[in-house]
Amino acid sequence: MVLVEPEIHWNTGNAGRTCLAAGAQLHLIEPLGFSLADRELRRSGLDYWPRVKPRVWPSWPAFEPELGGLGEAWFISPEGERDLWDAAFGPPTVLLFGKETVGFAPELRERYRSRLLRIPMADPALRSLNLSTAVGIVLYEVLRQRRRQQGQTQRH
Numbered sequence: 001m002v003l004v005e006p007e008i009h010w011n012t013g014n015a016g017r018t019c020l021a022a023g024a025q026l027h028l029i030e031p032l033g034f035s036l037a038d039r040e041l042r043r044s045g046l047d048y049w050p051r052v053k054p055r056v057w058p059s060w061p062a063f064e065p066e067l068g069g070l071g072e073a074w075f076i077s078p079e080g081e082r083d084l085w086d087a088a089f090g091p092p093t094v095l096l097f098g099k100e101t102v103g104f105a106p107e108l109r110e111r112y113r114s115r116l117l118r119i120p121m122a123d124p125a126l127r128s129l130n131l132s133t134a135v136g137i138v139l140y141e142v143l144r145q146r147r148r149q150q151g152q153t154q155r156h
Helices: 009-022 039-044 046-052 060-070 106-111 131-155
Strands: 002-004 027-029 055-057 072-076 093-097 116-118
Touching (some): 002 009, 009 039, 009 046, 027 060, 072 131
Parallel strands (some): 002 027, 002 093, 072 093
16 A cells, blocks of 8 residues: 555554554555654554654655556546456566555656555545545455455355
8 A cells, every 4th residue: 555645644543553453564655744743643653653654755656667567556536437346466466556635646647657546435526535545445455355365265
């Protein structure tokens, strides 16, 4: 799970707690809109935050060359042309989320256009979901697919 330049501490804390629950590694790409020592961040991650142990990257240029080695990358964005439900997630999977206010930089959206996925929403006027809500939805869809794949493998 990768949060690119997250701005809101409680979203990051909630995402970290979700990663811990799902067994996922949280990566944070600076600049961050808060301090990792922030009391509010720790409060949103509850007493679990010390166990999250996020990997912090100084910038997108420092992180991007390592992306391929981490797994198959999927960028979650309202601008995606494919629905989350239409993607097949194989291990390892890297889920990337942009800033709360603007999402991914335009050059990233363009460079990774074929890797953009959107979360389906019934209300077309709704711009997006809260970041930590989106993290939970997408991460657990990946886990659901993996469980199904493991069940099929065990039956054959």
